[in-house]
Amino acid sequence: MALSDEFLLEMHRRMVRIRLFDERASKMVKRGHIPGTVHTSIGQEAQVVGACMALEDDDYMTGNHRSHGHPIGKGSPLGPLMAELVGKATGICKGKGGSLHLADFSVGSLGESGIVGSSIPIATGAGLSSQVLGNKRVSLAFFGDGAANQGCLYEALNLAGAWKLPVVYLCENNQYALSTPAHTVTSGRIADRAAGFGIPGVRVENGQDVLAVYEAVSEAVRRARAGEGPSLLEVVTYRYREHSEGLRINVDYRDEAERETWLSQDPITLFGRVLVERGVATADEVDALEKEIAEEVEESVRFTNESPYPEAEVAFEDLYTDPHTSEVVR
Amino acid sequence: MTQMTYIGAIGAAQREALTADERVVVIGEDVEANVYGTTGASRQRAEEGDFVQMFGKNRVRNTPISEEVIAGAAIGAAMTGLRPIVDLSYSSFLYLAMDQFVNQAAKSRYMFGGQASIPVVFRSAMFYSLNAGAHHADRPYPMFMNVPGLKVITPASPADAKGLLLSAVESDDPVLCFEAVPLWGTKEEVSEEEYRIPFGVARTVREGGDVTIVAISGSVMDAVAAADELAEEGISAEVIDPRTLVPLDSEAIVKSVEKTGRLVIAEPAHRTCGAAAEISAIVAEEAIHALRGPILRVTAPDMQIPFSPVLESLLYPTKEKILDAVRRVCGEAPQEKRSGEPKAYADAKDAPQ
Ligand SMILES: Cc1ncc(C[n+]2csc(CCOP(=O)(O)OP(=O)(O)O)c2C)c(N)n1
Numbered sequence: 001m002a003l004s005d006e007f008l009l010e011m012h013r014r015m016v017r018i019r020l021f022d023e024r025a026s027k028m029v030k031r032g033h034i035p036g037t038v039h040t041s042i043g044q045e046a047q048v049v050g051a052c053m054a055l056e057d058d059d060y061m062t063g064n065h066r067s068h069g070h071p072i073g074k075g076s077p078l079g080p081l082m083a084e085l086v087g088k089a090t091g092i093c094k095g096k097g098g099s100l101h102l103a104d105f106s107v108g109s110l111g112e113s114g115i116v117g118s119s120i121p122i123a124t125g126a127g128l129s130s131q132v133l134g135n136k137r138v139s140l141a142f143f144g145d146g147a148a149n150q151g152c153l154y155e156a157l158n159l160a161g162a163w164k165l166p167v168v169y170l171c172e173n174n175q176y177a178l179s180t181p182a183h184t185v186t187s188g189r190i191a192d193r194a195a196g197f198g199i200p201g202v203r204v205e206n207g208q209d210v211l212a213v214y215e216a217v218s219e220a221v222r223r224a225r226a227g228e229g230p231s232l233l234e235v236v237t238y239r240y241r242e243h244s245e246g247l248r249i250n251v252d253y254r255d256e257a258e259r260e261t262w263l264s265q266d267p268i269t270l271f272g273r274v275l276v277e278r279g280v281a282t283a284d285e286v287d288a289l290e291k292e293i294a295e296e297v298e299e300s301v302r303f304t305n306e307s308p309y310p311e312a313e314v315a316f317e318d319l320y321t322d323p324h325t326s327e328v329v330r
Numbered sequence: 331m332t333q334m335t336y337i338g339a340i341g342a343a344q345r346e347a348l349t350a351d352e353r354v355v356v357i358g359e360d361v362e363a364n365v366y367g368t369t370g371a372s373r374q375r376a377e378e379g380d381f382v383q384m385f386g387k388n389r390v391r392n393t394p395i396s397e398e399v400i401a402g403a404a405i406g407a408a409m410t411g412l413r414p415i416v417d418l419s420y421s422s423f424l425y426l427a428m429d430q431f432v433n434q435a436a437k438s439r440y441m442f443g444g445q446a447s448i449p450v451v452f453r454s455a456m457f458y459s460l461n462a463g464a465h466h467a468d469r470p471y472p473m474f475m476n477v478p479g480l481k482v483i484t485p486a487s488p489a490d491a492k493g494l495l496l497s498a499v500e501s502d503d504p505v506l507c508f509e510a511v512p513l514w515g516t517k518e519e520v521s522e523e524e525y526r527i528p529f530g531v532a533r534t535v536r537e538g539g540d541v542t543i544v545a546i547s548g549s550v551m552d553a554v555a556a557a558d559e560l561a562e563e564g565i566s567a568e569v570i571d572p573r574t575l576v577p578l579d580s581e582a583i584v585k586s587v588e589k590t591g592r593l594v595i596a597e598p599a600h601r602t603c604g605a606a607a608e609i610s611a612i613v614a615e616e617a618i619h620a621l622r623g624p625i626l627r628v629t630a631p632d633m634q635i636p637f638s639p640v641l642e643s644l645l646y647p648t649k650e651k652i653l654d655a656v657r658r659v660c661g662e663a664p665q666e667k668r669s670g671e672p673k674a675y676a677d678a679k680d681a682p683q
Contacts, residue, residue: 060410094443103442110409111442115433121402122434128403129410132355132388139406152429155399162394318444319479321502328530328577329478 003211005280009289011053011210012275015045015268016293018069021078024297025068025085025099029246034085037246038099040239041069044174046267047204047235048073050213051140051170054221055108060126060139062119063112065100066172066239070142071109078300080104088307095310096318108137116177117143117150120169124156127165127230138224140168140217146177148190148234154197157232161197166224168217169232173207174239179253194232207237208267211274238262334520336513339488340453341368343495344415346524348385351413354499355389356381357404358417358453362392366419366455401427401452405435405504408450413499418454421508422468435504436479447502451495455509456547458598458635461642467635469547469599471508475575475608481505481529482576486513486550489520490573493527500526510548510598530577534586538566541656542586545571546597546605549628549647553596556652565660575605580612587613591622594655596647601629626655 022040029038041048044066052073055061063070071081076092084091085099092104103111110126113119123141130137147153148171160167171190175182194201202220206212213235220231240263242249272286281289320326334342347354356369362382364370369381369390381390393400397418404414418424424431431452438446458467474482481503485491491509498505535550536557545553550571557567568586572579587593593613595606606627613625628647636642 062406092443093441093445096443097441101441103445105442105445110406111438111446113433115429118402118429118433121399121430122406122409122438124399125403125406125408126410127406129407129412132407133353133411135411137410139410152398152402155394155396156403158394159396159399159403163391318440320481321439321447324530325481325503325577328580 007053008275008278008280011049011214012268012271012286013289013293014049014053014073015210015271016290017078017296018045018048018072019268020294020297021072021082021300022068024301025082026241026245028085034099035087036098037244038068038085039066039244040241041066043240043262043267044172044237045069046210046271047172047207047213047237050210051142051217054214054217055138055140058108059137060108060110060123062110062123062139062141063102064116064119064143064147065112065114066144067102067112067142068099070112071102071104071107074104074107074109076104076107076109078296079303082300083304083307086304087309088304089310089314090303090307094314094318096314117147117152119143120147120150120153120156124160124165124167127160127167128163130166131163136166136225138166138168138221140170142170142172144177145171145173145175145182145186145190146180147171149186157194157197157199157230160230161199164227164229166227167230168220168224169230170217171232171234172237173234174237176239176243176254178243179249179251181253189234191232191234199229200231202231202233204233204235207235208265208270210267210271331519331521333517334488334492336488336491336509336516337367339492339520340495340509341370342520343492344368345381345384347415347496347499348381348389353411353413354415355391355407355412356415356417357391357393357400359393359395359419361390361417362387366417368417397423397426398430401430402434404450404452405430405438405448408448408504409438409446413449415451415453415499418452420466421454421456421470422466424452424454424470431474431480431506432477436477439503440479448504449502451498451505451507453507453509455511456598457511458548459512459642459646461637461639463637464634467642469508469630471506471547471575472599472604474506475605476603479504480576481574482508483529483574484508484510484547485573486510486547486571488516488518490527490533492520493525494573496524497526497529501529508547512548513551516551527573529574530579531573532579532582533571533573534568534582535571536567536569538568538590540566540590541568541592541594541660542583542590543567543569543652543656544583544593544595544609545569546575548598549596549652552647552649553652555649556656559649559653560656565656567656580616583609584613584616587617588620591620592659593621593625594628594652594659595625596628596652598630598646600632601627602632604629623659623661626659628652628655
């Protein structure tokens with residue numbers, strides 16, 4: 001797969017965007033600038049970006065509760081996302097979604113779900129509309145290893161398999177569902193479950209390698225677009241931070257040595273090295289790119305700070321499309 | 331105009347919708363074989379007018395028995411360019427997809443700040459009064475009235491079934507259509523022209539000046555029969571069918587009560603938090619000064635539905651129960667104090683063995 005230098009740089013750019021955006025969000029939560037809590041994808045950037053960049057711009061994607069990274073990976077600008085986390089009027093969802101419910105339809109992001117597993121059927125339906133309308137768009141559902149135990153995944157795999165829908169089901173196996181280690185509540189391997197539905201099940205062991213993820217997802221996307229049906233991918237990765245920042249979980253459920261091992265495999269550091277080795281950029285250029293992104297993130301914070309909070313009226317908008325019903329139910 | 335049954339009118343509406351718009355698809359369990367009689371001109375698969383023959387399997391599809399993904403996939407498809415009509419057959423099966431109805435269909439547009447529109451219709455039939463037992467006899471529409479973001483319709487005549495369903499397909503919001511199986515066989519003249527019945531506009535089925543009977547779904551025919559009999563007794567009853575419960579035409583109801591001063595509400599759902607409870611509250615808030623007597627509800631009791639026909643038939647509103655309520659509220663019946671227990675129940679225990 002010959003990827004252009006520009007494409008590789010864009011991969012790096014998007015991973016760094018997710019990292020710095022989430023680090024900034026995490027700080028803002030601690031300072032009380034973001035209400036509630038945030039679930040960061042710090043440590044998981046390679047699988048987010050590898051998957052999103054295997055999609056075309058007008059392909060669809062659904063996220064879960066840990067999904068600031070997904071729209072960013074799909075190319076969403078940062079300002080409206082950050083403003084949404086704070087609940088500003090300029091937020092991508094006008095301040096009505098917040099961290100758990102980002103959506104950016106302009107980049108094919110059909111929204112996240114705070115209900116674990118619940119967006120999987122939605123992505124399946126996007127695949128159905130592509131098939132009926134014949135527009136060749138592929139849809140990708142992100143979900144965690146915890147969500148992989150929800151029944152709706154299996155209803156979806158069966159339906160998509162039977163109808164050969166162009167859907168990619170991607171399990172981000174960061175090995176924990178909140179505090180619960182995946183292997184203690186999961187029978188067998190998640191990727192192996194695909195066999196029961198007669199569809200490919202692929203486990204990407206090196207989920208910190210953006211190119212490995214990109215390659216696996218590209219193949220699933222190719223199959224989907226060619227009418228060969230869905231695939232189930234399980235990407236092994238790790239989350240560096242707490243399940244939910246702002247929640248203050250004070251129990252140790254992860255081993256320090258385990259964490260160190262994964263930190264030494266940091267996807268952004270690894271890929272920075274790849275860029276230099278391949279002569280795509282010098283080390284200085286990689287640094288400069290990271291600084292550029294840091295400035296982009298700061299700009300999103302400035303944008304957020306300068307934005308007003310929503311008018312009270314907004315609480316009563318967007319429930320229905322038609323004004324009559326909206327009026328009657330108020 | 332043609333004579334159409336209620337079920338025939340639903341089939342006609344689906345056919346019109348599929349013909350008019352390529353984006354409309356019908357999905358559900360056993361829709362290809364026209365098992366429930368709404369996806370073909372006749373019940374025979376091989377005969378002409380079968381939906382699969384007319385529109386192809388791309389647009390008329392059997393689903394697996396997987397209510398959660400059926401509902402969710404329809405939502406996702408609706409967000410991305412289709413206008414699905416989902417046949418969920420028995421209304422009892424909606425519970426399996428409750429997450430998709432409540433967390434996705436109802437909330438997505440709002441949560442995403444208006445980025446999503448979800449033009450999907452979920453049809454399901456309430457198979458009550460058919461000795462189907464508790465797992466198949468639900469009338470769950472009130473639960474969904476409690477979920478902002480959904481529209482809820484309960485057509486009670488063939489003409490309304492067709493006109494409301496076509497409006498539902500054209501709505502850009504998720505609509506739950508509850509069809510009453512006891513009404514399936516009812517017939518009336520239905521226009522073959524394209525027509526729509528707007529949401530939020532109640533139908534005054536009978537005009538009258540002494541009492542307002544608001545009746546919902548399968549109770550409409552009982553209310554009309556009661557009104558006919560009351561007319562002979564010299565009581566003039568106005569019968570109103572809201573037709574759509576979300577949005578609800580509370581204005582028409584309040585206006586009628588202001589005219590008649592009395593209100594009886596009849597519906598086949600359970601009593602607690604039913605549509606009748608909501609309508610009672612609206613009238614109490616907005617027209618209490620017009621009331622000349624208590625508001626009375628004729629509903630099913632808060633009880634599961636038993637299998638035995640002898641037991642099941644006791645539980646739903648009937649013409650007699652509506653008559654009884656109207657006479658009481660009009661002061662024509664003995665003013666015995668009602669216990670908390672619904673009357674049908676007391677009768678059940680006393681019923682001859
Ligand atoms: C249906 C449901 N059950 C429980 C929760 C609470 N909860 C939120 S995230 C989470 C863990 C999810 O783990 P996983 O799917 O592996 O995703 P990860 O957080 O690891 O990215 C839980 C239990 C929820 N939001 N929804």
